[in-house]
Amino acid sequence: MGLSIEEQKAVDRFRQAVAEPSMTQLVVLDFWAEWCGPCKALAPVLEKVCADYADKGVVLAKLDVDQEPFIAAQFQVRSIPTVYAVFQGQPVADLTNARSESQLRAVLDQLLAKLPVQPGSAPVPDLAPLLAMGEEVLAAGEAERAQSIFAQILEMDPDSAAAVAGLARALLAAGQVEEAGAVLDPLDPKLAADPLIAQARAALALAKDRPADNELAALRAAAAADPADMEAQLAFANAAFAAGEREPAAETLLRMIAADRAWNEGAARAKLLQIFEAVGLEDPWVAATRRKLATILFG
Template sequence: MATLGMSPAEKDAVAAFRRDVVEPSMTQLVIIDFWAEWCGPCKALGPVLEKVAAAYADKGVVLAKIDTDKNQFIAAQFQIRSIPTVYAMFQGQLVADLTSARTESQLRTMIDQLLRQLPIQSEATDQQAELEPLIAMGEEVLAEGDHERALSIFGQLAEMAPEHPAVLSGHIRALVAAGLHDEAQAAIDALPADLADPGIDRAKAALALAQAAPAVDDLAPLAAKVQAAPDDHQARFDLANAQMAAGQRDAAADNLLHIVAADREWNEGAARHQLLKLFEVVGLTDPWVSAQRRRLSAILFG
């Protein structure tokens, strides 16, 4: 807004608007609520806006309230014809008209859409940038089989970000890998009922697989039994389960695929179902899983 030709009061209003609205919008999403004391709908909408803004504060959303009676010059600049009028501003530009959103659900939906599209600076994004390399390190350590160290890493991350799905998933899977199944189950039971995330599904699958395939102290007797009777699918299935529990996923996959190739319907497709559980635990985007899927497809459809 140019200040040339303005009165001192108008210049003050513009300076306050720049300070309270435009400057914060350089890094945050500013919700501008044009309202007035006499406006009934404004009074009804105001608390809803305040509640949503508070809920999204850590995501870089702030609320600026403009009393149109006290800021007539600013209201005129935005050509406010009726109130309440609600705009969203980012980097000094209006990016959305939120006036039609009168419920908390509607506001959340529109703000979520904006946050996905705009490079908002927030505590959440800063924390995510800080957590990503630490989560990757934890996952690498877990994949290498150093369960105790992985448990330590994810335990510390859980203190930093107790609600982060990737942290929760890694911590639960580390508990499972360390043989702490009761603790893993307790962690799963404590998850919010509405938490839907592929990483959480992966953690639940890891516990289910560990409970179905308990660890065996010595694999040699099972391996000898399979060697003596290669067509004994149950013996091979038991060996594969033990290998999975021991972290020998290549050997486990080989034995499960052997059963599928010999008799895909054995025990109601148990080998294929167990293999799919293993895929989910390892991670469906993992290159190892992609390679094993190709082997499975070649058997089923080759």
Template sequence: MMDILGGADAAASAGDLIKDVTEETFMAEVVDGSMEVPVVVDFWAPWCGPCKTLGPMLEAAVTKAKGAVKMAKINVDENQRLAAALAQQGLPLQSIPSVVAFYQGRPVDMFQGALPQSEIDAFLQKLAETAGSTADGGLGEALETAEQMLEEGAASDAAQVFAAILGEDDKSAPAYSGLARCHVAMGELDQAEAVLNGAPAEISTAPEIEAAHAQIELARQAENAGPVAELRAAVEADPDNLQARFDLAQALHAAGEAEAAVEELLELFRRDREWNDGAAKAQLFTIFEALKPNDPVVLNGRRKLSSIIFA
């Protein structure tokens, strides 16, 4: 295995790599900070015995990585609202120590309890690989070309390029995702799902694969979306008609108005967080996963959702 951890910026200082993070700095240091470099978040407490063992070992591994990953330390006793909010958003933080790896704004891996140093090193090595730190033999340029083709509407041509990349690297999560999204663009949703189902198990939970699954789910919703004007009128007539508001959000997204859809879902969540088993929050996460992590709709939507949860 290539030693990715030894190939990053050796000049990175411990102060830059390892930081104590609070509710106020979480978005900047973890969510925004992980857009370029993965961030491992250590949830700990002063009274936790295993935390006292794991923390220094994790810090040593991060320092050894020389900038390939960064670390955020969150004292759950001093940041109870933050820990509770993250748990509400799906992170299993019932026990500590819990270590959650964030990349491109969202959690991609985690473990709980103290681990041997060798397993911690392997965890960080895998995370660095997920971030694409290895040489790709030129496939990265081919991926960029295919993505540009897809954005320009040449889905069929892009699909051929993504398929060719998979011929060279059958474990390329971006290529599987890209090929599936090409089929989505061509209205071939069953074929898109078949592509993702054929991805190797070890990459089945990669962020790119999850994003493609989200796009397929949204595309299926779009097939049954109602008329925007009628649904908007229903919401205006009765703002507490939460089903109409949810249907309006789906229709807006189907019409290409993702930001407006997010605003309706945020308003629904603000009015009743638990409506329909938390459907508003689940739909928000589906939209966020389908978009690029640094999309303004995602960044603004996540901030607004956090502010509602913290309120």
């Protein structure tokens, strides 16, 4: 009563992400912020333990105090990280001081022994914040932590194409190509048809070309020694992207297209489009590189 429109929206988001799941499950509610170093240090502990306890009815909810100041104020959050256990809409324990895995597990075991938590019976919470966090962590180069986040999401929603694709891309970023293939290969046809899965498969196909460091150095040297050697340029572009050097790979392919767009039935352009699909057409880098391609093709 008496809430502004923005405050009511904040309450609705909280109800969907925390209050409703907590009716039957134990929600670990983490108040954090992007600028908070201790929050980032605690996050992997919370993510791992909550993922391990998912089959016992424990779920993790993240609340950015900068994005949700009204909710943070209702919980009287004065410093971060602040972590509560929430059950049936009410805080039942302050977990803030449980900073290690063993401490957090001990507290959760005590709570689960007392509370009528019902594993798996709650509606799937809003996973968008966790998915966004996983993408941010992956973009920051923290591949192992991203794996943990996407794996936790899959515990809550095994049919999340975004989480499957995110886990596969996190594995690829960590150089675990076979493991990424194992994630993508056994999918049912409906899930496999999702565009995000197609993007991850494209990234997997390119990652399989990943060379050893000395091989990449040799390919780089060969391409630099003879810019007119299209085979050498393409070989380097393939290897460079597979090794995570997408900018050199794209610039090499763009130079090839500018020099001879028809070479080898348009192989350079085809490879560049494959890279676009692997990275994602909505990615800002892809958008910028596509503009460079359009300038070459159309002037």
